[in-house]
Amino acid sequence: QLQLQESGPGLVKPSDTLSLTCTVSGGSIRSSVYYWGWVRQPPGKGLEWFGSIFYSGSGYYNPSLKGRLTISIDTSNNQFSLKLSSVTAADTALYFCARKYWGSWNFDLWGRGTLVTVSS
């Protein structure tokens, strides 16, 4: 059964770059039918989509974040990653990685999430 697991620092300093990795287990990230994406949830607030990437490296980004956001994929290690630059306290959130079917715009499989706090 395919599973997703987020990992990365739980504390990041303001103005630094937030980096997270999602490891896919129980299946291959080199799927021709799935995109892999990131969604975050600030404490007590709603969900925000970051972007989604295909195993080829092509993908879609939230236009409001595009200037600070990089999503990449490492098929040899079955992982994909998120980098968000110039973070502020507003970037404190629970970060989820998730899977979406090619041609759809919903996430059918999610990781458990990892909390990232931006603070000095």
Add this chain to the structure above:
Amino acid sequence: QSALTQPPSASGSPGQSVTISCTGTSSDVGGYNYVSWYQQHPGKAPKLMIYEVSKRPSGVPDRFSGSKSGNTASLTVSGLKAEDEADYYCSSYADSNNLVFGGGTKLTVL
């Protein structure tokens, strides 16, 4: 501020039906049939309940149904059960390969 508007709360007694709305624009909800609904229990990841307006993933009870009219989508939960108490989020594809979410609705089973 979220792109899609949901009521902050909804409630119903066990066995009753409750409907949660999700209002957008012609650039998202009204323009595409890619509305989804997620259920999130405290401390858990969201779970897909409805996709493409009214389709249910395997394993989701048929007590959950979705619909859309104009720029407003709706999630109806029939035969409410205590386990349905959770936060519910809608999402929609939006112009230019974007995905937007609603602010969420806390459903209370009285």
